[in-house]
Amino acid sequence: MPPAPDPASAAASLSLTQRLRRLWPYFRQYKAGWALAVAATLTSALTEPAIPALLQPLLDQGFTQGNLRIWMVPVAIIGLFAIRGLAQFASQYALSRIAGDGMVVLRRRLFERLLTADLSLFTRQSASQLANTIVYEVQTGAAQLVQALLNLARDGFTVVALLSYLVYLNWRLTLIVLVLVPCVAWILKTLSRRLYRVTRESQTATDELAYVVEENVLAHRMVRLHGAQARQAERFDALSRHLRGLALKATRASAATTPLTQLVAAVALSSVIAIALSQGQGAPGQGVTVGGFVAFIGAMLMLVAPTRRLADVVNPITRGLAALERGLELMDGVRPETDAPQPAAAVPERARGDLVLDAVRMVYRDDAAPALDGVSLHVRAGETVALVGPSGSGKTTLVSLLPRFVAPTGGQVRLDGIDIARWPLALLRRQFALVSQDVTMLNDSVAANVALGAAAIDRERVQRCLEDANLAAHVAALPRGMDTVLGHNATQLSGGQRQRLAIARALYKDAPVLLLDEATSALDTESERLVQQAVARAMAGRTTVVIAHRLSTIEHADRIVVMERGRIAEQGTHAELVAAGGLYARLHSHPAASPSAPA
Helix, strand or coil, X not given: CCCCCCHXXXXXXXXXXXXXXXXXXXXXCCHHHHHHHHXXXXXXXXXXXXXXXXXXXXXXXXXXXXXXXXXXXXXXXXXXXXXXXXXXXXXXXXXXXXXXXXXXXXXXXXXXXXXXXXXCHHHHCCHHHHHHHHHHHHHHHHHHHHHHHHXXXXXXXXXXXXXXXXXXXXXXXXXXXXXXXXXXXXXXXXXXXXXXXXXXXXXXXXHHHHHHHHHHHHCHHHHHHCCCHHHHHHHHHHHHHHHHHHHHHHHHHHHCHHHHHHHHHHHHHHHHHHHXXXXXXXXXXXXXXXXXXXXXXXXXXHHHHHHHHHHHCHHHHHHHHHHHHHHHHHHHHCCECCCCCCCCCCCCCCCCCCXXXXXXXXXXXXXCCCXXXXXXXXXXXXXXXXXXXXXXXXXXXXXXXXXXXCCCCEEEEEECCEEHHHCCXXXXXXXXXXXXXXXXCCCCEHHXXXXXXXXXXXXXXXXXXXXXXXCHHXXXXXXXXXXXXXXXXXXXXXXXXXXXXXXXXXXXXXXXXXXXXXXXXXXXXXHHHHHHHHHHHHHCCCEEEEECCCHHHHCCCCEEEEEECCEEEEEECHHHHHHHCCHHHHHHHCHHHCCCCCC
């Protein structure tokens, strides 16, 4: 199979017009804003040549002939600047609205894609990379690009208006000014390519630097415990210096644009003055008045500023495009989770909870041993089955197959006799509740975390679930009760409290199958007792699959399945397995050998 095309390489090969066309669907919805922006920008540009045009009669008539009506010129200048200021305000506001609306649309689609992405995305990209792309890259890119397009349109119209006025005054001298156009175009094309390449490298370097920060925030205790601060500071410093070097490269490419374009403008201006003086163009009475010559030079000098800004616009356009394309590449490169291609004819809204694994095989990489190798297991509805075994034996992979977090590479998994591949994905996952060893909570209220996914929060039901999870008293003591916002992953709660909150969430969902990654090994005796009571209530009347870390906690399971190297080594009750003297008996007699983390 040929390798999948790299979205970043494909984007880099597109022309500027093609790249802008890719973004247009996200910024086109505010049509009135575009109309206002274009009209206001055009109005602002047309006022530019009017300024030197008003100076010509002032010089030719006001000072030399004392024309009494010339007092209208200052009034006209004031009115002109008022019109231009209003037009610039309108165009700025309209473009800001366009940027904001486009940013909202693009962010929404990116986040929706993130919520439905194939789970392999989260193994390829870190949380900091995804957050940086969706939040900061899109915001920065939209603001830079739309503002740059505003400047491009305004200064482009201004250049056209001033050149038209110069042609009207003296078309021969204007030909010299036109030398600016191809020279500036060549400068922009050459430097923009380099700037785009450096910008993409800077994005990657920024992601790497953010990931180092994320790692050290998550592992702050281990870093301090092992005295690794100096090494982590070296890593951060090395990446910071690399990013600084790329920033300097971008600055050189961007900063070189302005002086080069100004030099071209200066050469053209000097040529015009020299030719005009050599031909007597500046002397009164020889075809051109003083006012006409001053108006020509004034309009030509006014060309320098918009020409320079047109050169400067390459930098924000390049950076804005690179940032927004990062988001498009995320959407292009992310595969959504595949729903059932051929749904079963009759799928129940609520399953009984009968689970069957039939010769299931799971291989993550071709060059690695299979995580599951021909596993067959029947878990009857309402039965509690515990999975035990050494680390790497396949327990977590087996549980991950049930809600289709991963798909088997061979064999079949059935729920109530129906292949889970034929269950609609959303309906399938409604049949499972998960209490994981690594509890994850959202930065929302206690009630919202318990009722996660519910269309509306039933507060009485939340209260019952908190009581069953032995957490109601603690929640009642919080400042706002169940409306208290938990903060980042509920870190202000103890380990046992967070675990019981996860159990309350599972109780609220009331799914027929409970997947329990037992996590009592790190709790104190009292917390463990409360969690075990809550777990017992959650298991009542449900099919339960438990990944056991402490064998003493699953002695009363209906059946214990012992796994080793991706296969089922033995299964039975606690008493039967101890009497058999196999792997389970050895693990039970040597608790230190029991796994402390899921496989």
